[in-house]
Amino acid sequence: MWNRRKEEEPLPPPRTAPAPPTSSQLAKEGIPMSTLPSRPTDTRSEGVRGGAAIIGKSVVLKGQVYGREDMTIDGEVEGTVELQEHRLTVGPNGKVVATIKAREIVVLGTVHGNIETREKIEIRKEAKVVGDIRTARIVIEDGAYFKGSIDIVRAEAPKPAAVPKPQPVASAGASSPAAAASAGDVKR
Amino acid sequence: MSILDFAGASQATVSFVTNYGHRLYSDDFVRQLDQVFGPAPTGAGSPDFFENQANPALVADFFSLALNFEDASFDGALVWDSLQFLASPLLQMVVAKLHRMLRPGASLLALFHTEERIESISTYAYRIQDHRTIQTASRSQRRPAQIFNNRSLEKLFQDFSSVKFFLTRDRLREVIVKR
Numbered sequence: 001m002w003n004r005r006k007e008e009e010p011l012p013p014p015r016t017a018p019a020p021p022t023s024s025q026l027a028k029e030g031i032p033m034s035t036l037p038s039r040p041t042d043t044r045s046e047g048v049r050g051g052a053a054i055i056g057k058s059v060v061l062k063g064q065v066y067g068r069e070d071m072t073i074d075g076e077v078e079g080t081v082e083l084q085e086h087r088l089t090v091g092p093n094g095k096v097v098a099t100i101k102a103r104e105i106v107v108l109g110t111v112h113g114n115i116e117t118r119e120k121i122e123i124r125k126e127a128k129v130v131g132d133i134r135t136a137r138i139v140i141e142d143g144a145y146f147k148g149s150i151d152i153v154r155a156e157a158p159k160p161a162a163v164p165k166p167q168p169v170a171s172a173g174a175s176s177p178a179a180a181a182s183a184g185d186v187k188r
Numbered sequence: 189m190s191i192l193d194f195a196g197a198s199q200a201t202v203s204f205v206t207n208y209g210h211r212l213y214s215d216d217f218v219r220q221l222d223q224v225f226g227p228a229p230t231g232a233g234s235p236d237f238f239e240n241q242a243n244p245a246l247v248a249d250f251f252s253l254a255l256n257f258e259d260a261s262f263d264g265a266l267v268w269d270s271l272q273f274l275a276s277p278l279l280q281m282v283v284a285k286l287h288r289m290l291r292p293g294a295s296l297l298a299l300f301h302t303e304e305r306i307e308s309i310s311t312y313a314y315r316i317q318d319h320r321t322i323q324t325a326s327r328s329q330r331r332p333a334q335i336f337n338n339r340s341l342e343k344l345f346q347d348f349s350s351v352k353f354f355l356t357r358d359r360l361r362e363v364i365v366k367r
Contacts, residue, residue, distance in 0.1 A: 123197070138202060142313075142325075146197035149190075149213045152206040 057093040065098075074109070084118075092126060114148075189263035192289070194218075194270050200315035200323060201266075213262070217270045218311060218327075220254040238275040238333055247278060251285070259288045267298040268314045269360075271344075275333040279344070287347050290367040296348070300336045300361045307331060336361070 052070035055061060059075035067083045074091035081088060083102040090096050094109035101116045107127040115121060117135040125143035132149045140146060189210045193201055196216030205212040225240040240246050265286060274282055286296060301309050308331050312324035336344070338353055338361075345351045345365045354362040 138199075138206075140197045140199045140202060142198070144197060145216065145219070146214050147216065149211055150202055150206060151211050152209075 052087075052089070055094075057091070090127075190261060192257075192262045192265040194265070194267050195314045198313060198315040200317050204316040204318065210263075213257070215254060217254060217267075218273065220250065221270075221273060224250040224253060241275045241278040241333075247281070250278075251281075255282065255285050255289065257289050260291045261289050263291055263294045265290060265294070265296045266314070267296055269299040269301070269309075269311060271298055272300050272309075272332040272334070272336065273311075273330055279333070283344055284347070287367065292367055294367040296365040296367070298363045298365065299356075300341065300363065301332065301359060302335075302355065302361050303359045304335050306335070 052072050053067055055071070055073045055075045055077060057074040061075065061077045063079045065077060065079065065081045067086060070087040071083055072089040072091055073094040073096055075093070076095045078097045081096065081098050081100045081102070085103050087104040087106070088100060088102040090105070090107045090109045090111055092108045096110065097112045099113050100111065103117065104119045104121070105115060105117050106122045106124065107129055108124045110128045112130045114131045115129070115133045115135070120137040120139065121133060121135045122139040123129050123141065123144040123146055125141040128145040130147045132151070134151045134153055136153055138150060138152070190213065191205050191210050192213045192215065194215055194217035195201065196219065197214040202212055224246055225237050227237065267286070271279060271282065290296065308329040311327045311330050313327055315323040315325070317323050341353070341363055342351055348365045348367055350366040352364045356362050
């Protein structure tokens, strides 16, 4: 099915000797994160880009979390989480009691709080979400628990660029009834 | 419009309702019943589920968890088959609460099994595929608190302005109630 996560396949041997993995990479490999098909799944390339920030499952955070990169929460967070242009993944061990704003959110764990995403929220089958959601798109797997409201915010179509109106000839005046009407001056 | 759905969240219903530009409130009513009053009986035994529904402390817990919405919050409620698992007086309390939560002119859809002398009935997750199709997914077997007929349903919804009954193919009575 499209919404099932595939098991990670072993990576092909690298062409060049890879740099020793950082602690964040090692931690990341241990977390069953989902990835979008359109996004790179190669952890090496993620490593080059810096990957996502990870709040591990033994971490408890209270307060404001603000980030400018993707983030995975597998621990406990209470307060607010704001990743306006980035993706938040609440891992299977994650417990978030917070107002969340992000570009995109994937929930595999538990979230209590209102959620606002600019693009999409995915609530996976083991997830539990209690709160109101405002999003452009939502995916809810069978078995997921959700209590709250869903508001779909339609992305506004880009307005066409304003075309400059043709200027009337200065001395001709309104030559047609329509033009005259639009000018607010109808002569009979 | 604001629509309350008792069936729990499903992709199909969410898409159907929100595609019309409406707001959907999802509340898994039967799951919350089990959570507060204990596992539901599947047959003649284990009556605790219904006895617990008369326990004032548990009833207070239930209303703090479920149906905790302001008065006149909704333009429609999809109650499905959940009311038949409520014993009196909790049933009347839930219907009165629904009456308060719905705006004047709002509609409520409920389903009731018509077969009398039945020990247990299947419960389903209801998903609206399109304006003609509801998909059902079997959830469990449960014993109903009581079986309703037209007269008892009219009495149950006596505070509403109208009650319409439709008999469906699967020994179900579909009821559309207007606030």
